[in-house]
Amino acid sequence: MLRSPSPAARTSVPVSARIGLLRDPDFGRLFAATALGQLGDRILFLALPLTAIVALHADAFQVGLLSALTTAGSLLVGLPAGAWVDRMRKRPVMAGADLTRALVLVTVPAGWWAGVLSIRWLYAVALAHGVLTVFFDVAYVSCLPHLVGRGQLVEANAKLSAIRSVTSIGGPAVAGPLAGWAGGPGTLVVSAAGMAVSGLLASRIRRREEKPRASAAGERPRLRQEIGQGLKFVFRQPVLRATVLGDAVFNLFLVMYQAMLLVFLERRVGLGTSAVGLVLSGMGCGALLGALLATRVARRLGQGPVIWLAPLLTCPLTALMPAARPGWSVCGAALGLSALSLGGVVRVVAQSSVQQALTPDRLLGRMSATARFVSWGGLPLGGVLGGALGSAFGAAATLWIGAAGMTLSFLPAFLSPLRAPRTARPSPATTG
Template identity: 50%
Template sequence: MNRRLGLLREYDFRQLFVADTISQVGTQVTQIALPLVAILALDATPLEVGVLAACETAAFLLVGLPAGAWVDRMRRRSVLIFGDAARAVLLGSVPLAWWAGTLTMPQLYAVALLLGVFTVFFDVAYQSYLPHLVGRENLVEGNAKLEAVRGVSQVAGPTVGGLLVQWLTAPVAIVVDAVSFLLSAVFVGLIRKREPKPTAAPDRHLGREIGEGLRFVLGNRLLRSIAMCTGTANLFMSIAMAMFLVLLADDLDVSAGTIGLLMSTGSIGGLVGAFTAMRIARWLGQGQTIVYVIGVTAPFGLLMAVVQPGWMLWLGAAGFGVTMFGAVVYNIAQVSFRQGLTPERLLGRMNATMRFLVWGTMPLGGLIGGVLGANVGVRETVMIGMAGACLAFLPVFFSPLRTMRELPRGDEREPAPVG
């Protein structure tokens, strides 16, 4: 039993694990509830829904790079607590405005944008904090367990969110997420292990620090190919997902509860991926896992574009599930590699640079999705997005990762390919 628990035997990791579990379930509720507030409560157009999707991720493009340099100057645990508390306040403003009869699309845009800003800081600090908490030798296990949390939340969260929207209305459902962020902040606060305050260099300069992070990522061929792959996948997935909820809720008139169940059913694939990622990485090798898993699973996402009322809804859910399986296994492998490769002092900037490069494409995808949905058609836009995602694996396929089992760590760069 102790062997199965692994890192969960450690008090501090357990607090992070519980905090992440609570927050992830609440976040999944909001990912359904926030666009449904726009669609159902404010009668938003496809373009407005696309703009809202863009606002949710625009912060990674706007503040992603300086966030890494700032996080490297601060204690990451404090950043996590503040980020959770701030997001709870922002989300709480939505049901309050709805009850007052003053809720508007501009407010939803502002909430989504500011949520993104605090999420940028939280995510950069979160990925940079894990090596300090568990040690680099335990990164794959730590990331796998946290991805399992994400997988469980993606199974349970959308169902809970859809039912809450159906029973209580979308704005009230967002209250659940606000409370979850507060609880997450409490559990992060219970972590005992403290980081030393980063030493401030006398000549430190924000621009130079940002440049150092960019040079580290773009100067490494492996990191560069991973950034291109993930950024391309996120761009096209954002195009598709911006319109997928519109396709279900508007075009097919699927109920909120069924939408939640549909997304949860598809997310089972992500949960399976989290539990099998370590085994797959041992079988294929870390480099080849990054290349082949996403390349093989992405085409199943095309089934999402052919959903129809009846059994074909669940065919689309199955396609989404296979795609999520590949995405989770890919993420565990590539994030663990990045964390193990990067020096401690550069972790924040490396993660921020990668987030800027790979999440910065998402607001563009949301906008493109909204424009295409309004002019080409909602279903056609989902098809275009998922077809583009099928090509995302090409940058890593044409890199040395294709022939690597073991990947470099620490100050190592690119060892000779095997075989």
């Protein structure tokens, strides 16, 4: 059994050792790009639906549809994106996607100031942003093993999760008061700026990546064949199959939950934009704690058990939100959301490291795209269902259903080899 180091031992660890991968300039650029891009994304998460709710007076179904379109990119281009990214160097894809996302978001304040902004305009922006995010995320996951090496994936994922968690705290905390002062459309200018700088930083990563090789005949396989290779690889691996199916269940009910969360807080609990930002910042605090604990928890319990234990222990606490009423009970509900974020980050760090370690380089893009397609393919349905259930039964009932569904997402991993008391750390994959 692992033992915690003594205080003296902890204080004797050199600062350079604690910094670890951050000493590497290229990883430092990716780290900074992640911070700014995620800050922009966290601001977007609050500002776009608030623009619909406050500026355009959207109803519950329209808010749910907006949420659905934000994630529809995974369903529309999720599988071909992996094959395309596997054909290209990853750095230009990340930089181009971020810069284009920034340009797309700037159209919202421009349309608002020109007096022509509509809910359909927001739908188009949400869809375009979601499609570009698919390409960025697939390239991002594929780039990391090349950038840091497979032996340092857990550390890299933990550090990147930590900075994402910090921005999850800072983003809503900034977005809430900023939205109250400048309005949702004006707040999106800050979101676009963060993504633009993120793209510029990604473009400055210096480590040269080899261009993916063509086949022996000098021709690449057809797109359909490449997509099929990715699907077969993921679904023939029991561990990969379990992780993506668990994610699919979790994400479906999470989006149903999120689609009505802002509606519930703004209209049922009566919170203003600043208070909503503070509640969402609490989620970021839980995520930060999860990122700080992720490596230690994975070492103690094994990466496999962490993947199913995290949702089983933390998702039930999200039921505190629909039980909340105006007053102090909102604080307890916010703690439940913080626990959800903590468990989610611990799970994702372990899960991402397992997925990357099990996948050969030539299939990383397709593995990531297949996992995203299956895991996120139901997100548009979740948004639509969330909006429809919210319209039919109310926001609180939808939150109860979402909490129950997220808890059940532990089952695929629990019923797989990941259930073992200590799942062995996977060896780097060499075959596909």
